[in-house]
Amino acid sequence: xxxxxxxxxxxxxxxxxxxxxxPDLGVPGPGLFDLPVKVFQIGLGGYIRGHADxxxxxxxAAGAYGGRAAxxxxxxxxxPRKLAAQDNLYTVVSVxxxxxxxxxxxxxxxxxxxxxxxxxxxxxxxxWAEGEIDLVTMVVTESGVxxxxxxxxxxxxxxxxxxxxxxxxxRRWQSRPNSCLAVLDSDNVAENGEQVxxxxxxxxxxxxxxxxxxxxxxxxxxxxxxxxxxxVPGFPRDEAVLRRHWEALGYRDEGMVLAEPFSLWVVEDRxxxxxxxLDAAGxxxxxxxxxxxxxxxxxxxxxxxxxxxxxxLMGVAYVRDAVRHPLLRPHAERLMFRxxxxxxxxxxxxxxxxxxxALARFANPxxxxxxxxxxxxxxxxxxxxxxxxxxRHVEKAGATPPHLAFAVSALLRYLTPAGRGEAQDAKGTxxxxxxxxxxxxxxxxxxxxxxxxxxxxxxxxxSDRTALDAVLGPILADASLWGVNLRAAGGAAxxxxxxxAEMRAGGVEAALRGVLGEGGD
Numbered sequence: 194x195x196x197x198x199x200x201x202x203x204x205x206x207x208x209x210x211x212x213x214x215x216p217d218l219g220v221p222g223p224g225l226f227d228l229p230v231k232v233f234q235i236g237l238g239g240y241i242r243g244h245a246d247x248x249x250x251x252x253x254a255a256g257a258y259g260g261r262a263a264x265x266x267x268x269x270x271x272x273p274r275k276l277a278a279q280d281n282l283y284t285v286v287s288v289x290x291x292x293x294x295x296x297x298x299x300x301x302x303x304x305x306x307x308x309x310x311x312x313x314x315x316x317x318x319x320x321w322a323e324g325e326i327d328l329v330t331m332v333v334t335e336s337g338v339x340x341x342x343x344x345x346x347x348x349x350x351x352x353x354x355x356x357x358x359x360x361x362x363x364r365r366w367q368s369r370p371n372s373c374l375a376v377l378d379s380d381n382v383a384e385n386g387e388q389v390x391x392x393x394x395x396x397x398x399x400x401x402x403x404x405x406x407x408x409x410x411x412x413x414x415x416x417x418x419x420x421x422x423x424x425v426p427g428f429p430r431d432e433a434v435l436r437r438h439w440e441a442l443g444y445r446d447e448g449m450v451l452a453e454p455f456s457l458w459v460v461e462d463r464x465x466x467x468x469x470x471l472d473a474a475g476x477x478x479x480x481x482x483x484x485x486x487x488x489x490x491x492x493x494x495x496x497x498x499x500x501x502x503x504x505x506l507m508g509v510a511y512v513r514d515a516v517r518h519p520l521l522r523p524h525a526e527r528l529m530f531r532x533x534x535x536x537x538x539x540x541x542x543x544x545x546x547x548x549x550x551a552l553a554r555f556a557n558p559x560x561x562x563x564x565x566x567x568x569x570x571x572x573x574x575x576x577x578x579x580x581x582x583x584x585r586h587v588e589k590a591g592a593t594p595p596h597l598a599f600a601v602s603a604l605l606r607y608l609t610p611a612g613r614g615e616a617q618d619a620k621g622t623x624x625x626x627x628x629x630x631x632x633x634x635x636x637x638x639x640x641x642x643x644x645x646x647x648x649x650x651x652x653x654x655x656s657d658r659t660a661l662d663a664v665l666g667p668i669l670a671d672a673s674l675w676g677v678n679l680r681a682a683g684g685a686a687x688x689x690x691x692x693x694a695e696m697r698a699g700g701v702e703a704a705l706r707g708v709l710g711e712g713g714d
């Protein structure tokens with residue numbers, strides 16, 4: 194039987210198949226499907242389904258939490274439709290082991306009760322606020338955690354993620370003013386809960402929702418800071434890999450999620466009512482998440498962002514290959530071990546060991562984590578993942594960290610336009626927009642909110658240093674982009690401009706050879 198002729202994953206299939214004989218496959222218990230909706234979820238991407246939804250599923254399986262999630266996909270319809278066709282079930286594939294001896298563990302996740310496209314069923318999604326919801330979970334990307342004052346409450350739906358969340362909370366207050374709930378955002382931004390809270394309050398002000406609503410937000414809704422850590426490439430892009438997993442399972446799954454075995458969720462213990470018993474699934478509730486959060490964003494996420502733009506421009510498609518590359522690996526090692534990890538001090542934690550573990554996780558041979566995927570929204574990510582480490586190094590070491598500066602230069606080179614046209618985004622969707630060009634001449638879609646940032650320096654316009662600096666100077670001084678004025682951060686701006694000019698003149702690989710030569714062995 195070919196993979197395409199296998200039955201689709203469904204509740205009926207779970208009832209009829211003998212999955213209990215599979216030690217490598219976890220299956221939802223029958224009582225799970227009778228539970229009420231208690232979680233409102235914003236986002237259906239691979240990360241939230243491979244992370245928070247798995248913790249929720251495991252807490253339900255342990256008998257510690259008595260509710261499932263109702264989810265909206267903010268901007269598309271494809272994922273909700275595919276999940277609906279298989280009763281909102283999907284399989285998480287944990288992939289580990291060596292290249293020669295892979296180890297796969299499968300889990301059918303049943304924590305989603307329903308999933309809808311916000312643009313199609315917004316009225317239904319708002320009605321969930323009138324039910325038994327006590328928790329909101331979300332992943333909306335770094336660029337989504339910001340207010341949009343031009344958004345509209347009466348839109349169906351509001352266009353921004355923060356608009357949708359604020360509208361949902363407002364309906365909750367209108368329908369159940371004596372209730373309370375917590376909002377758990379798992380985006381990789383510093384102080385994520387605080388940023389979401391400030392964005393919601395800003396939206397409430399922009400929409401004139403009144404003091405009583407704001408008072409309820411302050412008294413009855415908490416926004417704990419969270420730290421999520423799991424590498425989740427998401428749906429298998431390689432058709433052969435997908436078919437192999439289908440054949441191993443004996444069913445088709447259009448919502449499959451690939452992830453590494455490691456998974457961590459640390460949540461600030463700040464809830465307005467009874468704390469959800471997610472600790473039964475391994476969630477760590479702590480008094481202060483911030484030190485862990487800063488370390489993870491700087492070391493793990495910072496290394497990702499510090500590596501991928503150069504790798505993508507050099508034609509290295511996967512993170513696993515980037516950390517094996519003879520130039521990119523020492524670049525990542527020096528960034529992590531020399532420029533970032535030494536400047537963290539956390540009681541009971543070893544940042545250098547965390548960096549070693551992160552590098553080993555990057556090298557997982559079975560994770561198709563593309564450099565292009567991580568490059569998405571790179572300008573927003575750099576503000577949180579790279580710039581604080583760069584500034585910290587300048588302040589503590591009194592010198593510019595060359596590899597962090599090189600990473601910023603690689604981001605700017607990645608954002609340098611080569612024209613407009615059509616290309617696939619990280620999800621494989623053909624879109625028209627600003628195109629960039631790799632060193633080998635191939636093009637890609639610049640999928641970034643600042644895709645026009647370097648419109649004054651298009652490729653082909655030359656590499657005259659004076660002309661480059663005239664455009665780069667104001668960009669590097671823009672505190673609204675970086676969080677700080679980089680021209681005031683020691684010699685950081687000058688180093689970024691120098692490396693960028695070298696990339697324009699001789700290519701990224703040659704520039705990287707130069708920066709590695711500066712640092713010695």
